[in-house]
Amino acid sequence: MTKLLPPLAAHHSVAIIGAGIAGLACGQVLASSGASVTLFDKARGPGGRLSSKRRPGAALDLGAQAFSVRDADFQHAVDEWLAADCIAAWPTRTYQASSRGWQAHDDGQKRYTGAPRMSALTRHMADSLTAMPNAALHTGTPIVALEHSPAGWRLIDADGAHYGPYGQIVISAPPPQAHALIQPWDDALAAVCVTREQRTCWAGWAIFDGPLPLIPGVTPSWQMARLDHPMLNIVSRNQTKPGRETQPESVSLLAQLDWSEAQLEQPAEWVAEQLLTAFKRTSPTAATFPKLIETGAHRWRYAQPATPCKYDYLYSANGLALCGDSFRGGRVEDAWLSGHRLGEALIGRSVR
Numbered sequence: 001m002t003k004l005l006p007p008l009a010a011h012h013s014v015a016i017i018g019a020g021i022a023g024l025a026c027g028q029v030l031a032s033s034g035a036s037v038t039l040f041d042k043a044r045g046p047g048g049r050l051s052s053k054r055r056p057g058a059a060l061d062l063g064a065q066a067f068s069v070r071d072a073d074f075q076h077a078v079d080e081w082l083a084a085d086c087i088a089a090w091p092t093r094t095y096q097a098s099s100r101g102w103q104a105h106d107d108g109q110k111r112y113t114g115a116p117r118m119s120a121l122t123r124h125m126a127d128s129l130t131a132m133p134n135a136a137l138h139t140g141t142p143i144v145a146l147e148h149s150p151a152g153w154r155l156i157d158a159d160g161a162h163y164g165p166y167g168q169i170v171i172s173a174p175p176p177q178a179h180a181l182i183q184p185w186d187d188a189l190a191a192v193c194v195t196r197e198q199r200t201c202w203a204g205w206a207i208f209d210g211p212l213p214l215i216p217g218v219t220p221s222w223q224m225a226r227l228d229h230p231m232l233n234i235v236s237r238n239q240t241k242p243g244r245e246t247q248p249e250s251v252s253l254l255a256q257l258d259w260s261e262a263q264l265e266q267p268a269e270w271v272a273e274q275l276l277t278a279f280k281r282t283s284p285t286a287a288t289f290p291k292l293i294e295t296g297a298h299r300w301r302y303a304q305p306a307t308p309c310k311y312d313y314l315y316s317a318n319g320l321a322l323c324g325d326s327f328r329g330g331r332v333e334d335a336w337l338s339g340h341r342l343g344e345a346l347i348g349r350s351v352r
C-alpha cells in the first residue's frame with residue numbers, strides 16, 4: 001500500500017487474530033515497538049499452516065515442508081532462527097518423479113525446515129513474543145465476531161467471551177475466514193476478501209515399520225520428490241529432516257490442488273488410501289513395502305492463494321488490517337513479509 005498509516009502510539013493495544021507466521025511476525029514488530037499485543041488462534045497451538053502432526057514416536061509436517069529465502073529482511077529473520085536452532089537446512093537430496101522414472105533435481109535454491117519439526121519455528125516465534133511483558137497469546141480461541149464502540153474494538157469468541165477494547169485489529173486468517181469478521185464493519189476490505197480465493201490441498205501421511213523399498217538409480221536416503229502425477233504433487237520423508245533421524249519411516253503425501261478440489265468432500269480415510277496407493281505405484285511394481293503402522297489425511301481448506309496479489313497487506317482508517325500469505329504469493333516467506341511489513345507500517349517505521 002502507498003498511503004501513510006497513522007503511526008501507532010507506543011501504548012496502543014493491538015489484537016491479532018491468527019497466530020500463523022504472518023500474525024506472529026506482525027506481533028513481533030509491534031510488541032518490540034512497545035505496543036500491547038494480544039494474539040488469538042482457534043487452534044490448540046500457534047503455527048497455522050506450519051503446524052506439525054505428532055504421533056507416538058513421529059512428527060509429521062502436513063503443511064509447508066520447507067521454505068526458501070529471497071528477501072534481505074526475511075534472511076535476517078532466518079539467520080536468527082538458525083542461531084536459535086529451530087530451523088535447519090533441508091532438503092539436499094531431491095528428485096523429480098514421473099512415468100519415465102526418478103531424476104535427481106537441484107534448482108540451486110537453499111531451503112530450510114523447522115527442527116525438530118516445522119512447528120518448532122512458530123513455537124520459537126510465539127515463545128519469544130510472549131516472553132515480552134506486553135504480549136500475550138490465547139490459543140484454542142476462535143474469534144467469531146468483532147464489536148466497535150467509542151472505546152475501541154472488542155473481540156468475541158465462540159463461547160461468547162469478550163476481549164478488549166483494542167485500538168487496532170489485525171486479521172491474519174486467510175481472507176475467506178477473515179471475511180465473516182470484517183463484513184459487518186468494512187465494505188472495502190470485505191470486498192477484497194471475496195476476491196482473494198484460496199485453493200484446497202489434501203495432505204496425507206503414512207508411517208511404516210521399516211524403510212521404503214529401494215528405487216533403482218535413487219539414493220536410499222532421498223528426502224523429497226516432486227511428482228509429475230495427476231493426484232500426487234510432493235512426497236517428503238519426515239525422518240530425513242534434521243532432528244528426526246530416530247523416528248520411523250514416515251512420508252507426507254501432498255496432493256495436487258486440482259485433484260484436492262475435485263475430492264473436496266471425500267472422507268479423509270478414502271483420501272489417505274488413494275494417496276498411499278498412488279505413492280506405492282511410483283515404486284517398481286515388484287517392490288515390497290514395509291508394514292503400514294498408520295495412515296491418515298488432513299484437508300487444508302484454505303491452503304494457497306489462487307492468484308497473486310499486488311499488496312503486501314491491507315488496512316483501513318477505522319483500525320482494521322489484513323495480512324497473511326494471500327497478500328503476496330502463497331509461500332512462508334510471503335506470509336512472514338506480509339505480517340512484518342504491516343507491523344512496520346502500523347508503527348510508522350516504513351510504508352510500501
Ligand SMILES: Cc1cc2nc3c(=O)[nH]c(=O)nc-3n(C[C@H](O)[C@H](O)[C@H](O)COP(=O)(O)OP(=O)(O)OC[C@H]3O[C@@H](n4cnc5c(N)ncnc54)[C@H](O)[C@@H]3O)c2cc1C
Binds near residue numbers: 020023048049177254
Ligand atoms: C500443504 C501445504 C504445503 C505448503 N508448502 C509450502 C512450501 O513448501 N513452501 C512454502 O514456502 N510455503 C508452503 N506452503 C504455504 C505456507 O504454509 C503458508 O504460506 C504460510 O504458512 C501461511 O501463513 P499465514 O500466517 O499467512 O497463515 P496461516 O498459517 O493459515 O495462519 C492463520 C491462522 O489463523 C487462525 N485462524 C483462522 N481463523 C481464525 C479465527 N476466526 N479465530 C482465531 N484464529 C483463526 C488459524 O488457526 C491459523 O493458525 C504450504 C501450505 C500448505 C497448506
